[in-house]
Amino acid sequence: xxxxxxxxxxxxxxxxxxxxxxxxxxxxxxxxxxxxxxxxxxxxxxxxxxxxxxxxxxxxxxxxxxxxxxxxxxxxxxxxxxxxxxxxxxxxxxxxxxxxxxxxxxxxxxxxxxxxxxxxxxxxxxxxxxxxxxxxxxxxxxxxxxxxxxxxxxxxxxxxxxxxxxxxxxxxxxxxxxxxxxxxxxxxxxxxxxxxxxxxxxxxxxxxxxxxxxxxxxxxxxxxxxxxxxxxxxxxxxxxxxxxxxxxxxxxxxxxxxxxxxxxxxxxxxxxxxxxxxxxxxxxxxxxxxxxxxxxxxxx
Amino acid sequence: xxxxxxxxxxxxxxxxxxxxxxxxxxxxxxxxxxxxxxxxxxxxxxxxxxxxxxxxxxxxxxxxxxxxxxxxxxxxxxxxxxxxxxxxxxxxxxxxxxxxxxxxxxxxxxxxxxxxxxxxxxxxxxxxxxxxxxxxxxxxxxxxxxxxxxxxxxxxxxxxxxxxxxxxxxxxxxxxxxxxxxxxxxxxxxxxxxxxxxxxxxxxxxxxxxxxxxxxxxxxxxxxxxxxxxxxxxxxxxxxxxxxxxxxxxxxxxxxxxxxxxxxxxxxxxxxxxxxxxxxxxxxxxx
Numbered sequence: 001x002x003x004x005x006x007x008x009x010x011x012x013x014x015x016x017x018x019x020x021x022x023x024x025x026x027x028x029x030x031x032x033x034x035x036x037x038x039x040x041x042x043x044x045x046x047x048x049x050x051x052x053x054x055x056x057x058x059x060x061x062x063x064x065x066x067x068x069x070x071x072x073x074x075x076x077x078x079x080x081x082x083x084x085x086x087x088x089x090x091x092x093x094x095x096x097x098x099x100x101x102x103x104x105x106x107x108x109x110x111x112x113x114x115x116x117x118x119x120x121x122x123x124x125x126x127x128x129x130x131x132x133x134x135x136x137x138x139x140x141x142x143x144x145x146x147x148x149x150x151x152x153x154x155x156x157x158x159x160x161x162x163x164x165x166x167x168x169x170x171x172x173x174x175x176x177x178x179x180x181x182x183x184x185x186x187x188x189x190x191x192x193x194x195x196x197x198x199x200x201x202x203x204x205x206x207x208x209x210x211x212x213x214x215x216x217x218x219x220x221x222x223x224x225x226x227x228x229x230x231x232x233x234x235x236x237x238x239x240x241x242x243x244x245x246x247x248x249x250x251x252x253x254x255x256x257x258x259x260x261x262x263x264x265x266x267x268x269x270x271x272x273x274x275x276x277x278x279x280x281x282x283x284x285x286x287x288x289x290x291x292x293x294x295x296x297x298x299x300x
Numbered sequence: 301x302x303x304x305x306x307x308x309x310x311x312x313x314x315x316x317x318x319x320x321x322x323x324x325x326x327x328x329x330x331x332x333x334x335x336x337x338x339x340x341x342x343x344x345x346x347x348x349x350x351x352x353x354x355x356x357x358x359x360x361x362x363x364x365x366x367x368x369x370x371x372x373x374x375x376x377x378x379x380x381x382x383x384x385x386x387x388x389x390x391x392x393x394x395x396x397x398x399x400x401x402x403x404x405x406x407x408x409x410x411x412x413x414x415x416x417x418x419x420x421x422x423x424x425x426x427x428x429x430x431x432x433x434x435x436x437x438x439x440x441x442x443x444x445x446x447x448x449x450x451x452x453x454x455x456x457x458x459x460x461x462x463x464x465x466x467x468x469x470x471x472x473x474x475x476x477x478x479x480x481x482x483x484x485x486x487x488x489x490x491x492x493x494x495x496x497x498x499x500x501x502x503x504x505x506x507x508x509x510x511x512x513x514x515x516x517x518x519x520x521x522x523x524x525x526x527x528x529x530x531x532x533x534x535x536x537x538x539x540x541x542x543x544x545x546x547x548x549x550x551x552x553x554x555x556x557x558x559x560x561x562x563x564x565x566x567x568x569x570x571x572x573x574x575x576x577x578x579x580x581x582x583x584x585x586x587x
Contacts, residue, residue, distance in 0.1 A: 043411075043586070046414075046415045046418065047414070047415075047418045048411055048414055048415065048586060048587045049586040049587075050584065050585075050586060063418055064418035064419060064420075066321075066418075067320045067321065068318065068319065068320045068321055069321055069415070069416070069417070069418055070321070070416055071318055073415075075415050077411060077415065078408050078411055080407070080408045081407075081408040081409055081410075081411045081412040082407065082408070082409055082412065083333075083337065083403060083404070083407045083409045084407060085337050085338060085339055086333070086336050086337055087336065090332060090333075090336035091412075093332055093336075094329045094330075094332035094333045094336065095329065095412060095413075095416045097325055097326075097328040097329040097331075097332055098321055098325045098326050098328075098329045098416045098417045099319045099320065099321055099322075099325055099416070100319030100320075100322070100324075100325050100328075101319060138412060138416075
């Protein structure tokens with residue numbers, strides 16, 4: 001879908017040789033700090049930005065060559081992409097008209113996004129959350145095979161956030177392609193099956209969300225007066241120990257119970273034995289901190 | 301506001317008819333956009349008011365003038381009154397034309413537009429058609445109604461010669477010039493993507509350039525004046541200039557006189573000069 005995609009704005013490279021494929025039937029999270037190139041990539045998918053080099057296709061075709069773009073891709077890229085003087089309903093009707101989509105579908109997406117009470121109000125009077133819902137309504141108009149949502153939960157209330165998650169999951173369960181961007185890993189943890197992590201325009205990770213967690217697997221913090229002795233005792237091919245601060249050290253590859261049992265068997269007293277579960281957030285930070293050097297291929 | 305219950309929200313809905321992206325669809329879309337803004341409607345009303353209002357003023361003055369000097373009415377008086385408001389109306393039309401494009405960029409609407417319809421030149425063409433047809437029809441109705449109004453005000457001396465080709469040429473030409481001057485604004489809006497820039501560009505071409513050229517005392521400047529958009533366009537709706545009886549030396553001093561067809565071609569040339577680069581950039585630039 002995305003091949004060697006590069007976009008430069010003057011001397012700044014926003015997206016750098018990005019190659020990835022977004023698969024149908026699952027929610028793909030598109031993750032990266034602000035300015036990592038997520039939005040630019042999404043804009044290039046629907047042809048709003050022209051790639052400097054490389055290509056991006058949807059179902060094998062460039063977006064502007066599709067016979068019915070709105071049925072192929074529904075995109076929320078910018079919640080404020082509406083004329084403030086036009087009512088939400090007219091906004092939706094005008095966009096629907098391009099594909100001959102009728103009033104019935106317009107009313108449906110208004111109902112789906114819960115905008116019935118404000119549909120006749122001018123878009124300029126909308127709050128951020130309402131604007132976001134209107135943007136999602138536009139994306140859903142064509143009942144698209146691929147749904148692209150850029151930071152969809154921005155400005156939504158908790159109920160709205162839940163709703164977007166369910167919508168994304170539901171679309172993926174129907175076998176559609178869902179690409180969802182966020183700069184918050186926690187958001188992804190609850191929604192995505194697969195993540196693409198972007199840092200300074202480069203692809204850092206392309207992996208199932210579980211693997212991303214696994215790569216930064218849980219460790220156990222151990223503190224003991226006989227630390228060196230204990231470390232030697234625990235050593236093994238699958239086990240790594242890293243000295244930490246203030247005399248503690250981190251053990252990977254063993255559970256807290258195994259460490260405790262072995263220490264007990266050897267009569268080594270333990271002052272601390274704390275399982276440290278790597279949160280997705282930490283995994284993400286670890287990735288993006290070294291975004292340039294660190295490249296992780298899809299764990300297989 | 302209340303969100304639809306999540307459980308029902310994600311229910312599959314009846315699949316919409318799988319229409320394709322067509323020029324007709326884009327045209328319909330642009331039409332909905334054009335008429336769904338209160339500001340557009342207000343502007344269109346202002347155009348009608350300008351044409352009818354100025355026409356009525358001209359007809360009233362003509363009436364008192366005719367009463368003082370019987371036989372002074374010209375054949376084209378009604379048509380002249382009807383087209384008298386065009387120089388004011390064109391400014392409103394230019395602003396409307398520019399805004400048709402630049403407000404989409406200014407509000408971010410253009411991204412929704414180009415996501416729904418990624419064929420950008422087709423979108424621009426649809427905008428041109430919707431704008432041109434609307435302004436032409438409205439302009440012609442207003443001009444025609446003003447001609448009838450002028451006839452009513454002045455009386456028989458200013459009868460609208462509906463069987464007369466020249467009268468029709470002036471009435472249709474007036475609506476045509478109004479439309480083309482508006483398209484100049486629309487094209488500059490598409491080229492510059494900025495409201496202030498587009499309006500200033502169009503006003504500069506229409507009003508400022510003639511003043512600048514008139515200050516230059518040279519033959520080329522005098523000759524060029526005829527080819528400026530407003531002067532070339534004025535030939536579309538002005539009565540034909542009667543040059544009989546003017547001495548040859550005076551004729552040589554005058555800028556070249558374009559006939560209506562030549563004027564139309566010059567005006568179309570100006571539009572091409574704006575729309576060709578606008579179209580090229582529209583395809584290349586990021587939206």
